[in-house]
Amino acid sequence: MSDDHGGYQRTQRLSLRGPRPPPRRPHSPTSPQYDYTLSSPDRSSVLLPWQQQFDALSISPPNLSRARSEQTPRNHTPPALLPHRQTVADFSDQELLQYSGPQEAWAFPEPQIYPAGYFDTPPVSEDAHYSDVPPTPPPKSLNPSHESVASVSQSFDPRGVDAECDPIYAPPPDARASQLFTEELVSQQEREQNGILRFQAGTLPDADAEWHRLVSPEAVKTLPKKEVQRQSVLFEIVKSEKEYVSDLRVFRDVFMLPLISADPPVITPPEKLEEFIVEVFQNVEEILATHEPMLADLYERQREQHPLILGVTDIILDYVFRFQPVYDQYVKHYPISEAQHRKEVQENPAYKAFLEECSKDPGVKKRDLITFISRPVTKLPRLHLLLETLGKRSEPDNFDQENLLVILPALDHIIKATEPGIAAAEAQVKLWSFCESLVFQKAEIVDMDLYSNKRTLIKLGTLARRMRNEVDWSGWVDLTVGLLDNYLIMTRPGKQNGAKVLIVLSRPIPIGYLRIGPFELPAESRKESDRSDLDSISSEGGGGSILDSLRAPTRPVYPFMIYHAKSTDRRYTFYADSEEIRKKWKQAFVETIGIWRAEQEANKVFALEKLTDGFFRTRTALVPETTKVLFLGRITSAASFFTGGQTYLVVSCAEGIYAEVRGPHSAFRKVLDIPGADSIVALPSFKLILVQHNGTLASYSLDILARVAQGQSKVQTLKDSREVLADSGVQFFRVGVMTDRTVVAFAVKRFIQVNFQVCEAINVRANGNLSAKMFSRRQPTRFKPYSNFYVPRNAFDVILLERTIAVACEKVLVIIDPARTGREQVVVSVPDFSTVPMNEDMRSLKDRCDASRAIGFVQSGKDEFLAIFEGFGCFVTKRGAPTAVKAGFAQWEIPATDFAFRPPYILLFSNDFVEVRDVATTQLVQIIAGKDIRLAHGGPASFGPVMFAMRGEKDDQRGVSDKLVEVIETAPIPETPLTATHQDHREALWEGW
Structure with missing residues (x-):
């Protein structure tokens, strides 16, 4: 009691332990113990209807201070509060009447004293507050039958029973009314708290797990509609978090852990199981470890403040920045996880049975594993939607x-950061699905590197083609066309062993050979009755079917053409269903070809260095007849060697052999008047150069040739150094190293056979000084016989292994051991089909070999060789037997006429292209056009x-030039420590982009 200014005011302050105050967080309200205060009314304001029912509920205003140092920890209990876990029933009425709340509580305005008659014309206030006192007359009695705080406050007049007798002060209510009031509050609080605890423990029925089911109907009716909606959203946030954490635990405990520990194992071998766990379940444990503490904090807030929660955004704010790394990793990989799961279900019956057993767990609730895999993907968008709704339901000045x-x-x-990753993963899954359904022709090896991390499915769609046949002269066929970053694949849907495949x-067509034809052709008409599957055309009905076909409506289709750059017969006309689709295909082709060329330019396996272009020319129609320029003609062969500290280039053409010192000037x-030499090879270690011309094979001094090239010696001196190995009938020769010997093997054509002679080069210095006169001898002095043999058929090349x-x-290909002669000599034909079972694939391969010409033979592995045909x-x-592992053939895109071997690559030469392929896989890695x-x-x-000649870049009045280029193998840029350190960062930047 107090006595101020000569008046008398009696105030009864009843403080109950309601919901605990929320923890003091940044941007969160700092609310002390709820203070239920009974005081004389302030008649200067008018309350809203729902505030009139809660006028006794005093809520301290929020403290929006951002200083974390001034905030109270979440688990801190102010000393002025009642002890935790105690209720009002634990205190006497006297203690309750004397308790006035914590020191820092904001007290309601004290009742004002006004002179008599002041309230005859009460003013009306436009603003209403929770602390305002309703102006309506109080009821005369309490109704103990009400079951909520709201119902008690609705029937209880805070002015007391003597309010009408004495308008100046309100005497305390009788003890019985106070006891009923407190008992009712405690009873309702215990019921609500029990419901929340059951909800959090998971024992509350799903139908009751709603905010309005855990609050009395009277309280719901007294609250504004917007506040009811806000509290429902807050409860839904907690509920969705609870369900999400529960599903993640099921995902881990019911599916992942039993799959790992299954005995016998469901997925074998162990390496595949480990990879499957990583691919499908990813970092679900990290996500769960992030959300479990957030759910615990939300539970604590719910226990403290239910039924009227001030907010939860401060809790979410503490955790939202922890979501980025864990969700970025999971969401971007989600499509791959789902695809791996679906693939395993189709291919592994044990895995399918395991999932059926897991579905019996009550926590699964008859949901598929895909539902659990997708839960983290939908979590953040759903949380975003709930928070957006919360913002709409909250007042503008609310701390939320x-x-x-x-x-x-x-x-x-x-x-948004995960969207590009999801799109990339979905495209990768789409690519895998497309590649796994492909069915190639039998016995053909097609290594398109489909499962490389660099592979991209640019466009996949349906295009029509006209393929006339005896059944349907119009021949419309719908094809599934896939444009990858390295190949264009044309397929037709079909079935194989009951499964859908793409034949x-x-x-x-490799993108390097793909060319775009006209895309502006006029539209054509296609009948709606045309079917893509020609086999489905039925002949039943006879003339009726024809009439139906004639009466069928038509629709326009839009043609365009593409073709293979090397094969003139591989031209394809496709038909799109609309002009827009046709434009999209053209854009896809143009962009894909452009990107492929840019990537090839930046990642060449072999680079080209121009040696000469313009010196060797051929007459054309542009050259005047009166010109006196000497046309040297096309380049036929070339050689490069190093001697005397300089590098020399020797070139053979129609007018002779020319040489120069390699350099800019x-x-x-x-150097030799030998027109059109077929082949030139330098032997720097033996100071010799070999020249094949007009059926002869001879050697010349390399040192003398170098001096002639610089004008220091005469051409005749070089001619005098000539030494003849064969004077007629030489078809070709090759130089190589066999058992540490440098040998020269050449073929001499006879009447019914081809004789091969193998000579070993001799180092003159190692055998003493030979006089210069020895160069003129007919018998070779720098070579000695090593072996000779013959083949009873035509020969085109010899390869020294x-x-x-x-x-x-x-x-x-005939394999011969030159160390054995006579009857001991072993001859093996390659491929040797006599030692392998002849199945359909082998017969197909044999037919191809019989119809083709062999051009080479190289080693592709430890015990494996690649036989090269045209x-x-x-x-x-x-x-010599075809391998069982790589049975079949790899078809080139060009008709190869020559090859060069630079391990691990082979270079195949044709008139317009050079193909570079991996010798172990035959994968096409580079295309050189010319x-x-x-x-x-x-x-x-x-x-x-390796050097090759091609048409040059000059074509004028001096004729068309011949260009000679050197093939230089490139090397990958070595990974420096800085590069290695930032490897993951580069990958992360790319994924983020």
Whole structure:
């Protein structure tokens, strides 16, 4: 009691332990113990109807201070509060009447004393507050039958029973009314608290897990509609978090952990199981570890403040920035996780049975594993939606609004950052699905590197083609066309063993060979009755079917053309369903070809260095007849060697052999008057150069040739150094190293056979000084016989291996051991089909070999070789039999005429293209385009670089030029420590982009 200013005021302050105050967080309200105060009314204001029912409920205003140092920890209990876990029933009425709340509580306005008659004309206030006292007359009695705080406050007049007798002060109510009031409050609080605890424990029925089911109907009716909606949203946030954490635990405990510990194992071998766990379940445990503490904090807030929660955004704000790393990793990989799961279900019956057993767990609730895999993907968008709704249901000055200004953009950023990753993963899954359904022609090896991390499915769609046949003259066929970043694949839907597949109709076109034809052709008409499956055309009905076909409506289709750059017969006209689709296909083709060319330019396996372009020319129609310029003609062969501290280039053409010192200001000099030499090879270690011309094979001094090229010696001196190995009938020769010997093997054509002679080069210095006169002898002095043999058929090339010699004949390769002569000599035909079972694939391969010409033979592995034919290659064992692992053939895109071997690559030469392929897989890695391409030198690397001639860039009145280029193998940029350290960062930047 107090006595101020001569008046008397009696105030009864009843403090109850309601919900605990929320923890003091940044941007969160600082609310002391709820203070239920009974005081005389302030008649200067008029309350809203729902505030009139809660006028006894005094809520301290929020403290929006941002200083974290001034905030109270979440678990801190102010000393002025009643002890935790105690209720009002634990205190006497006297203690309750005397308790006035914590010191820092904001007290309601004290009742004002006004003179008599002041309230005759009460003013009306436009603003209403929770602390305002209702102006309505109080009821005369309490109704103990009400079951909520709201119902008690509705029937209780805070002015007391003597309010009408004494308007100046309100005497305390009788003890019985106070006891009923407190008992009713405690009873309702215990019921609500029990419901919340059951909800959090998961024992509350799902139908009752709603905010309005845990609050008395009277309280719901007294609250404004907007506040009811806000409290429902707050409860839904907690509920959705509870369900989410529960599902993650089921995902881990019911599916992942039992799958890991299954005995016998569901997925084998262990390496596959480990990879599957990583691919499908990813970092679900990290996500769960992030959300479990947030759910615990939300539970605590709910227990403290239910039924009227002030807010939860301060809790979410503490955790939202922890979502970025864990969700970024999971969401971007989600499509791959789902695809791996679906694939395992289709291929592994044990895994399917395991999932059926897991579905019996009550926590699964008859949901598929895909539902649990997708839960983290939908979590953040759903949380964003709930928080947006919360912002709409909250007042503008509510502290939630300030927190939402930070939370919503943060969630937006996380969601949008994962979208490119999801799109990329979905495209990858789409690519895998497309590739796994492809069915190629039997016995054909097509290594398109489909499962590389670099592969991208640019466009996949349906296009029509006209393929006339005897059944349907119009021949409309719908094809599924896939445009990858490295190949264009044309397929036709079909079935194989009951499964849907895509049958590859034509050999895929590498992007490097893809050319775009006209895309502006006029539209054509297609009848609606045309079917894509020609086999489905029924002949039943006879004329009726024809009439139906004639009466069928038509629709326009829009044609466009593409073609293979090398094969003139591989031209394809496709029909799109609309002009827009046709434009999209054109854009896809243009962009894909452009990107492929840019990537090829930046990642060349072999680079080209121009050696000469313009010196060797051929007459054309542009050259005046009166010109006196000497046309040297096309380049036929070339060689490069190093001697005397300088590098020399020797070139053979129609007018003779020319040489120069390689350099920017060098000039060619004629060194030998030998027109159109077929082949030139330098042997720097023996100071010799070999020249094949007009059926003869001779050697010349390399040192003298170098002096002639610089004008220091006469041409005749070089001619005098000539030494003849064969004077007639030489078809070709090759140089190589066999068992540490440098040998020269050449073929001499006879009447019914081809004789091969193998000579070993001799180092003159090691055998004493030989006089210069010895160069003129007929018998070679710098070479000695090593071996000789013959083949009873035409021969086109000879390949010197480590211990054996391979001879390329019309249909096969013949392997010969030169160390054995006479009857001991072993001859093996490659491929040797006599030692393998002849199935359909082998018969197909044999037919191809019989119809083709062999051009080479190289080692592709430890005990494996690649037999090279004009149009394809096949793998054989060291004994010449086709391999079982790589049975079949790899078809080239060009008709190869020559090849060069630079491990691990082979270079295949044709008139317009050079293909670079991996020798172990035959995968196409580079395409070099040109015109009139000719291999000038392709021997082993120890005898010079690979060089080839092609049409030059000059075509004027001096004729068209011939260009000679050197093929230089590039090397990957070594990974420096800085590069290695930031490898993951580069990957992260790319994924983020």
